[in-house]
Amino acid sequence: MKKWIKIVLLLLAFIVSIPSFAEVDVDELAHRINVEMVNHNVPGAMVTIVKDGKLYYKNAFGEANIYSKIPMNTEMTIVQTGSISKVLTTYALLTLLEEKGIDVNASIMPYLPDYLKSNKYISTLTFKNLLTHTTGLAMLKADSATLEDPIKSISLNFGEQAESFFDKYKLKPIIEKDNYTIFSNVGYILSGVLLESISGERYEYYMAKNVLETLKMNFSSDILLNKTIEGTTLMQGYSVYGGKRTPTSPFKTKFLASDDFLTTTDDMTQLMKFLTSKNLPKDIYDAMFTRQVANNALVSGRSFGFTVVHYGDYDAYIHDGGIPGSNSRLLFIPELKLGLFITYNSNDLQARESITNAVLSNIIEDLDQKDTFQPFIIDDLSKFEGAYSPINASDETLEKLTRIIHQIRISNNTGGLKISGDNYVPISDTVFYSEATDNYAEFKTDPNGQLEYLIIGNTIYVRTPFFQSVILEAALLVLMGICNLIALLLLLFRWNNMKVNRIHDTPRMVLLLHSLSITGVLVFIFIISTSYDIWDIIYGINTAVKGTRLFGILTLLLSVPTLLMINRAKQDYRWSNFMISVYQLQLILGVFLVIWMFIYHLI
Structure with a gap:
């Protein structure tokens, strides 16, 4: 009898320990998603949930294009997933390494193409460094995309773009490798290069034939191979501000292994089915769904291909991606064998978190639970x-x-x-x-x-450092602006008396050109500071920067003539000490301004 009691108690303990996972209320979940779309003015969204390798929920909301009134469609709407491409590259490289018997902790040096073997730092990295963002190399996104239709202009050129990238930049580490994760696209561009060098095939072809078709992601494979697909629509992105939805420009990445993967929601469902099923090899599953590194004990850190965060009591393996005007999220909770994919056509990043919480709170209890800590006293803060x-x-x-x-x-x-x-x-x-x-x-x-x-x-x-404090730098720019304004006012009101020895007109003309060139620099710096957009850097659209450089170079070229003209002006009694001091200070500040511009690559 006692044995039966023990068995019953063990069964009860097992049942209590099972993670709480409520049955999805389809109508309630759809309502919550619609509420968040309204709250964030999102034109359209698609959500799919997989559990234990099977479809749990899938739905499309709103429009893929609000002007042509094309509705979202999980099968036929093509989405650009941005950085989520890294997850596919991770899986592809891990699979290839297992097939070739290469350990993830091995050095990448023997497998590098010839043009990279001479890079002493890159040669010290391991595959693990690349896939867990522990290379110590910074993000480098400048000029990494073009304003082109990503489907119509597909070409098999990742390898060529990657070689050009590594030829162009020196890629020195900014932090020690191994110890800290620092999110960077460089490791995944390298991962794509290694896929090509180890497999002997182009990245696009290898991904299409050996990964996507194997996972039954056939639409994604056809897109990558530039095959004609009838009836599909590319999801249009929108910039939402003040209630207005403005279509964003097309986006095409140069570095597919890292930055953008074209797919459909149905194909992403296939990916999640595989990653939450029992078909994924254990070594690869453990690599992708076990925390590998963390910057501190309280932040869950990264696995291969994912950032690990907390949702309620659970560790969630997550990767976000976005392009101008659209955002996506791929999320797994291994303990629940749960996969979630969200995509929507708005630049509102907060909508991603809101929709995620709306979905997970419908199926996971205590999602909003937060950590509590005992007070700790530090005498000197x-x-x-x-x-x-x-x-x-x-x-x-x-x-x-x-x-x-x-x-x-x-x-x-x-x-x-x-x-x-x-x-x-x-x-x-x-x-x-x-x-x-x-x-x-x-x-x-x-x-x-x-x-x-x-x-x-x-x-x-x-x-x-003190000299790079934004307050100090802003103060110097303001001082430069005030000094330059005084210099221009002197030129305006004392112009007729600013000839040297009554006949020499050159000094005042040089000082005018110098003052105007500094004015141009300050105007364009103001434009950059108020409208800096990383997407402009990614596209290589630097109109304000080009203007800053033009006037900055002019300021630099005029510095020596200005110094000579100030010295000549000292010889004329009509030039007061105040006037000379203003232009001397303007010259000194102008030199500092040019140096500052050089430090931040504005010149």
């Missing part, structure tokens, strides 16, 4: 104060400007820190938690106990 800049930006392109634009400030708050306006309370001597954002900030120290990095989520910051 002033050591954490200051400005911090993100390091995940290339030193070689205009992306370096993000170190100013995304600079954050930390100040002392009652019992904690204020980081970019959010309150963080200490939960250890170096870790802070924000209940409002459910986010962590951890300060890393070097062996000497000095602050080295600040990690918030998966973003790594370094303390900003």
Whole structure:
């Protein structure tokens, strides 16, 4: 009798331990998704859920194109998944390595094409470095896409584009490899190159024949091979601002292995069915759905191909992707054998999180559960104060400007820190938690106990040197503007008296040209600061930057003539000390301005 009691108790314990996974209420879920679409003014969306390798839910909402009134269709609407391409590249490379008997911890050097073997740093990397974003190399997105229709202009050119990319940039590390994850497209461009060199086939052909067709993602395979597909529609992206929906320009990536994968929702359902079924080889499953690295103990970190985050009590393996005007999300919860794919045609990033929560809260209990911590007292918080800049930006392109634009400030708050306006309370001597954002900030120290990095989520910051503080740089630009304005006013009101020795007209003309060139620089810097768009950098559309460079070069060329003319002006009694000082200060600030522009690749 006691044996039966034990068996019953064991069965009860097993039942209680089963993850809570409610049956989907189709109408309620559709209602929640529609509510979020209205809240964020999303024109159209598609959602599909897979569980245990089987379709659990699939639906299309709204329109793929609001002007032609084409509805979303999970079978026939082609979507651009952006960075989700990395998941397919991960699976393809892991499968190829297993087939060839190559360990993921092995060096990539023996498998590099000839044009990369001479790169000493790249030769030290492993396959694991590439697939877990631990290369230490920054994101480098400049000039990585074109304004073309991605379907009509498909060509088998990834390998050529990749070779051109590695020839163009030096790719020096900005952080030590292995220890920290720093999201970067460079590792996945390298992964695509290695797929080609190991398999002996072009990336596009290998993916289509050996991956997509095997996974029964036939539409995706046909798109990649540039086959004609009747009846399909490319989902149009929209920029939504002030309630207005504006169509975005077409987007075509140069680096398919990293940046954009064209597919359909039905094909993504096939992918999720496979990844949540029992057919995935155990080694590959463990690689993709086990945390491999993390920047700190409280952030789940990354696996091969995914970022690992918390949703309620569960670890979720997630990859987001976007292009101008549309966004997608691929999410897996291994404990529940659950896969979720969301795509919609709006640039609103918050809509992605809102739709995800609307879906998961319908089928997972306690989704909004947050961590709780005991209070921790730090006597001196002033050591954490200051400005911090993100390091995940290339030193070689205009992306370096993000170190100013995304600079954050930390100040002392009652019992904690204020980081970019959010309150963080200490939960250890170096870790802070924000209940409002459910986010962590951890300060890393070097062996000497000095602050080295600040990690918030998966973003790594370094303390900003004083001379690169956005406040100081803004103050210098304002001072330059005031000085230049005074110089122009002097030219305006004292023009007739600014000849040297009554006859020499050259000094005032040179000073006028110098003042106007500085004015041009300041105007274009203002345009850049108020309208900086990473998509313009990606497309190589740099109209404001070209204007800044033109006037910056002119300012530089006029510096020496200006100095000579100021010295000549000192010889004329009609030039007061105040006037001479204004133009001397303008010249000095102009030189500093040109140096600043050079540092940030504006010249």
